[in-house]
Amino acid sequence: MTDDAIDNRCPLCGGEITDIRTVGHWRERKELGSGGGFWLAGKCVPCGVDFQKAVSKTRPGGWRMTVAEREWLTEQIAEEEVARLTEKLSRYKVLGAKWAEFLAKKRLADQLWRFNNHTQEDKTGIAIVRNGIPIADFRAFGDL
Numbered sequence: 216m217t218d219d220a221i222d223n224r225c226p227l228c229g230g231e232i233t234d235i236r237t238v239g240h241w242r243e244r245k246e247l248g249s250g251g252g253f254w255l256a257g258k259c260v261p262c263g264v265d266f267q268k269a270v271s272k273t274r275p276g277g278w279r280m281t282v283a284e285r286e287w288l289t290e291q292i293a294e295e296e297v298a299r300l301t302e303k304l305s306r307y308k309v310l311g312a313k314w315a316e317f318l319a320k321k322r323l324a325d326q327l328w329r330f331n332n333h334t335q336e337d338k339t340g341i342a343i344v345r346n347g348i349p350i351a352d353f354r355a356f357g358d359l
């Protein structure tokens with residue numbers, strides 16, 4: 216295994232993160248003593264999880280999931296609630312498709328939890344939780 220492969224290992228399954236691409240960058244800010252860098256995005260296909268990482272001279276950075284944090288989880292959602300949400304969201308074309316895509320990532324043993332980050336208004340929604348770790352989320356404005 217090369218150093219690159221080790222660096223791009225999925226923290227969940229130990230497999231390789233693939234489909235890596237640059238999704239953004241930031242400029243060097245000498246007055247703040249911070250160097251420039253860029254954002255990479257990639258995914259672990261077997262886990263069905265998206266990752267991002269920041270790369271710069273001063274910050275090595277590891278792969279992080281771009282999902283809700285475990286501390287934000289508030290309550291688990293029962294199957295009937297999921298069915299109700301699916302019916303509600305299927306009335307909206309774009310949102311319904313996004314919801315279906317989200318649910319497709321859920322595996323048998325995974326759970327669905329509501330999450331809420333009170334400090335950031337847009338960060339409420341529903342997360343897929345695998346072995347206690349949020350691996351994907353569905354964000355929405357307003358209550359679901």
Ligand SMILES: [Zn+2]
Pocket residue numbers: 225226227228229230259260261262263
């Ligand atoms: Zn994985």
